[in-house]
Amino acid sequence: MKYAVVGAGAMGLRYGLLLQENAGVEVDFVEPTKASLDAIHAQGDVVYRSVDHQDRTAIPVKAYSPEEYTGQPDVWIFFMKQMQLADTLTRLAPKFQPGQTALGAMNGMGHLEKFQQYFDDDHIIGGTAMIATILNDFGDVDFIGGTGSVYANMTEKPSEVMDQVQADFTKAELNPSYSENLLGTLLTKVAFNSVENSVHTMFQARVGETMAYPNYIEGVAKPMLDEAYAATKAAGIELLETEDEMLDKIVRLSTGAFAQHFPSMYQDFVKGRETEVDYINGYFTALADKHGVPAPTQKLVTNLVHLAEAMREFNPPKNKLAPAEQ
Structure with a gap:
């Protein structure tokens, strides 16, 4: 082909x-x-x-x-x-x-x-x-x-x-x-990205660095995933992984293969480009609203990423992707 x-x-x-x-x-x-x-x-x-x-x-x-x-x-x-x-x-x-x-x-x-x-x-x-x-x-x-x-x-x-x-x-x-589960396939990755991409972009952190905060999984990742899974359940969409499996994957990748990686949203952010947060966290906010379930954390994170974008005017981010920083 x-x-x-x-x-x-x-x-x-x-x-x-x-x-x-x-x-x-x-x-x-x-x-x-x-x-x-x-x-x-x-x-x-x-x-x-x-x-x-x-x-x-x-x-x-x-x-x-x-x-x-x-x-x-x-x-x-x-x-x-x-x-x-x-x-x-x-x-x-x-x-x-x-x-x-x-x-x-x-x-x-x-x-x-x-x-x-x-x-x-x-x-x-x-x-x-x-x-x-x-x-x-x-x-x-x-x-x-x-x-x-x-x-x-x-x-x-x-x-x-x-x-x-x-x-x-x-x-x-x-x-x-x-x-053979199209939306479940796609939204499993979007749920993962709603945690990893947005949080690491706001804090300009490598994937593994957020694990330095002892309450990252229970205090940050889990509340966001609770809302993503509630929204997809209300929409009748079954994700390919349970929420516990997703949380385990975040820990595994954050301490292993992806520990030194910057997600794509960060790469856009530090280069002054618009991020895709509306199509990730914002998607779950809209899905939750449509089906009458709350998603205040996803909504807040969406707005915080946009706030971080606006603040680049006053506090330009340091591009840690530069070869000297790798």
Whole structure:
């Protein structure tokens, strides 16, 4: 199968490079951000890949703007920020062909409804990626730790495309698994991110550093997850993990594989960009409101992240992603 990865940021580059290098399949990168595309071209149409901050290697890629792209991929893999997706889909709309599939393993919620404007439900795949990756700069990515991912068809039924995607992703060492619970799959990751991404962004902390507070799990993580699980239960959505399993995972990753990692929301925050908090914590606030259950902690955290964004004007954050700080 041929893939077009839309968005040459941290996760887009990781997926695309793993598919290209490990699975040996054809991959095109479609980059809507002009500064990023210009940087890749200026480097000689290569991107730089490191693994755990080491072995920085130049890898040739084919990268295009949405307007100049003329490829015919079987699967479009979208790794955009939620707030950028609608515009990117509009720019790409003339390129979409019947029978092509849209796959999104993006952070937060909101993308499925946007995909449905251009693709039928038989050709939409949702997924989640428990993968730590840092974009040092445009066209310069650092793979942190291992990979794990879960995918579900919009129809929640098996398909030949899903079988082929699973096979290619396995060869790419993305360690995929298959689910027939689409919303449960996606919201399990969103619940995790509602704790990890927002808290670490506000306090500009690595994932493992918050564990220095002895009451982090009971006093911070659990109240947020209580509300996320109550909202999904009220909506009739069953997550793939129990709340206790989620809390155990937070402890395990915070003291293990992800301890030195900064989540993607932090990476946006320190670079002066808008965060996706409205599509993560804000999603649970809206879901809870819709079904008549309280979510004051999720609502407060959403507002606190926006407050932290506003305070950058007066207290510019220190970018700990800089090479000297790694």
